[in-house]
Amino acid sequence: MIADVTDLTSQLVAALKNLDSLQSKQIMKTIENEHTDPYPVIEQILIQSLEQIGLEWEEGTAALSQVYMSGIIVESLITQHFKEARSHHPQDKKIGIVTLADQHTLGKKLVSMMLFAQGYQISDLGQGLTPEQIALAVSEQGIDILLVSSLMLPAALQVKKIKILTWGFYKNYCGWSSLPFESTLVERGWR
Amino acid sequence: MAELTPMERVLTVLSGKIPDRVPLFLLFSMYGAKECNMDIKEYFNDVDAVVDTQLMLQKKYHTDCLYTFSYASIETEAFGGDTIFYPQGPPNAGAPIITSSKDIDSLASPDVASSEPLRRILRITQKLKAAVGDTIPIIGVVMSPFSIPVMQMGFESYLKLLHKDRPRFNRLMQCNKKFCIEWANAQLGAGATAICYFNPLASTDMIEKGLYLQTGYPIDCEVIKNIQGPTATHLASGRTQSILGELAQSGTYIVAVSGKDSLANIKKTSPLTIMGNLCGISMSSWNKTETKQHVKAALELGMPGGRFILADNHGEIPWQVEEETLLTISECVADWGTYSREQNKE
Numbered sequence: 001m002i003a004d005v006t007d008l009t010s011q012l013v014a015a016l017k018n019l020d021s022l023q024s025k026q027i028m029k030t031i032e033n034e035h036t037d038p039y040p041v042i043e044q045i046l047i048q049s050l051e052q053i054g055l056e057w058e059e060g061t062a063a064l065s066q067v068y069m070s071g072i073i074v075e076s077l078i079t080q081h082f083k084e085a086r087s088h089h090p091q092d093k094k095i096g097i098v099t100l101a102d103q104h105t106l107g108k109k110l111v112s113m114m115l116f117a118q119g120y121q122i123s124d125l126g127q128g129l130t131p132e133q134i135a136l137a138v139s140e141q142g143i144d145i146l147l148v149s150s151l152m153l154p155a156a157l158q159v160k161k162i163k164i165l166t167w168g169f170y171k172n173y174c175g176w177s178s179l180p181f182e183s184t185l186v187e188r189g190w191r
Numbered sequence: 192m193a194e195l196t197p198m199e200r201v202l203t204v205l206s207g208k209i210p211d212r213v214p215l216f217l218l219f220s221m222y223g224a225k226e227c228n229m230d231i232k233e234y235f236n237d238v239d240a241v242v243d244t245q246l247m248l249q250k251k252y253h254t255d256c257l258y259t260f261s262y263a264s265i266e267t268e269a270f271g272g273d274t275i276f277y278p279q280g281p282p283n284a285g286a287p288i289i290t291s292s293k294d295i296d297s298l299a300s301p302d303v304a305s306s307e308p309l310r311r312i313l314r315i316t317q318k319l320k321a322a323v324g325d326t327i328p329i330i331g332v333v334m335s336p337f338s339i340p341v342m343q344m345g346f347e348s349y350l351k352l353l354h355k356d357r358p359r360f361n362r363l364m365q366c367n368k369k370f371c372i373e374w375a376n377a378q379l380g381a382g383a384t385a386i387c388y389f390n391p392l393a394s395t396d397m398i399e400k401g402l403y404l405q406t407g408y409p410i411d412c413e414v415i416k417n418i419q420g421p422t423a424t425h426l427a428s429g430r431t432q433s434i435l436g437e438l439a440q441s442g443t444y445i446v447a448v449s450g451k452d453s454l455a456n457i458k459k460t461s462p463l464t465i466m467g468n469l470c471g472i473s474m475s476s477w478n479k480t481e482t483k484q485h486v487k488a489a490l491e492l493g494m495p496g497g498r499f500i501l502a503d504n505h506g507e508i509p510w511q512v513e514e515e516t517l518l519t520i521s522e523c524v525a526d527w528g529t530y531s532r533e534q535n536k537e
Contacts, residue, residue: 017399019354057396060395060396060430060433060451062399063395063396063397063398063399063400064396064397064398065350065353065354065397065398065399065402066399068347068350069350069354101277102277102283103275103283103284103285104283104346105345105346105347106346106347109347128275152277152280152281152283153280153472153475153509153511154277154278154279154280154510154511155280157511
């Protein structure tokens with residue numbers, strides 16, 4: 001009997017939160033043994049598991065350290081075992097990621113790991129950049145989709161400036177912040 | 192009940208009795224620079240400006256403490272690090288002083304007396320103490336040995352160390368512990384009434400509870416035991432509820448709780464004095480009506496039974512908060528934060 005994807009995802013979430021890389025690998029092996037084309041299933045379970053742990057962090061039932069270490073385990077599983085087999089997400093847009101104005105890079109790393117797990121290629125534009133430097137990098141590197149991370153409130157409020165500086169040649173932004181529960185930032189910084 | 196001095200009010204709360212009104216801690220650090228129209232770096236370098244501004248802010252907003260905190264990375268400056276200043280926000284630690292985990296093997300605990308930035312804080316503390324004596328609590332600040340590595344080596348490197356290199360983690364903790372105790376006691380010796388013990392990584396938002404209890408918690412308990420004065424454990428906006436029982440056993444006097452915590456639940460379960468939990472980030476966009484709503488809600492949940500200090504939830508009023516908002520908070524405490532005669536007798 002083939003194990004249910006939802007069950008396997010729950011098992012993997014538990015293993016990742018316990019930082020149990022051996023159990024995580026065992027779950028992957030179970031899928032490999034049970035499916036003739038296992039990699040789409042593996043990819044789906046890895047992504048759903050990371051998303052689930054991220055949601056649990058927002059709700060207060062997982063810690064940031066678990067989000068990070070889960071990403072590390074998943075990254076390792078992919079690079080060590082599924083590098084050749086994994087599908088690369090069809091990507092006609094160039095994605096850039098940057099930390100705006102401050103030096104807190106963990107958020108950027110977490111999002112990068114998540115996108116890596118989904119098969120995306122990302123260009124790291126750096127950290128501690130000003131809106132002007134980011135606008136220049138976007139233009140020079142031909143970035144189509146820009147992911148902006150910020151931790152400090154004044155930095156989060158500068159996102160508007162990036163939009164103004166790139167107005168007319170750039171339309172795709174995705175912002176997040178370490179202040180995920182603060183809804184007023186959407187109006188004040190991101191729109 | 193006759194109006195108490197801020198010190199009497201706070202001591203009454205800490206003793207479990209009902210004061211005349213709820214104490215208000217508006218924790219002003221860089222906000223002082225905004226109030227006296229100075230550059231943040233210049234302000235923190237100017238002992239007299241900080242002292243005068245702290246005294247002015249206490250009178251202006253009728254707060255119940257003075258706060259000697261400047262910025263967190265002043266401690267990593269003592270370890271040889273530097274600080275990046277921004278025009279309208281809190282300074283950040285510069286490049287990590289520990290660039291490889293091997294650096295920990297030769298890391299030495301800095302001497303407080305040899306650090307000019309720390310001596311500056313001690314001078315501020317001494318001058319504030321000379322100005323107010325025992326009438327207003329002076330709150331000093333230290334970073335927990337368990338949390339300061341985020342600045343010493345970067346968050347990612349520290350998480351790897353914590354999970355994968357316990358011997359070096361232990362060595363780093365020994366080094367940080369010695370410094371933290373010495374730094375806290377130096378501030379108490381200079382006149383600080385209590386120490387705000389910042390420990391964001393104790394929050395289950397940051398580190399899973401089991402790992403914290405196994406690693407950081409015994410260190411925090413030991414440090415708090417060796418600090419020769421009362422401490423307020425502050426998780427800097429991190430949720431407190433699920434670690435509250437352990438914090439209560441750590442020897443600390445006060446726990447600062449997050450805006451994301453339920454003040455009602457916390458009050459039901461905590462034997463300690465609770466400080467909080469107005470969200471500083473959203474506070475920076477509140478209008479007058481919203482300010483009143485938030486303060487009223489916090490007072491209604493926090494006041495019953497005493498043991499409550501109204502404060503922001505991060506340990507620092509953001510630069511972006513309007514003066515009018517802070518004045519409104521102060522007015523609300525005067526209007527709604529007074530305990531009745533019946534409550535005083537309870």
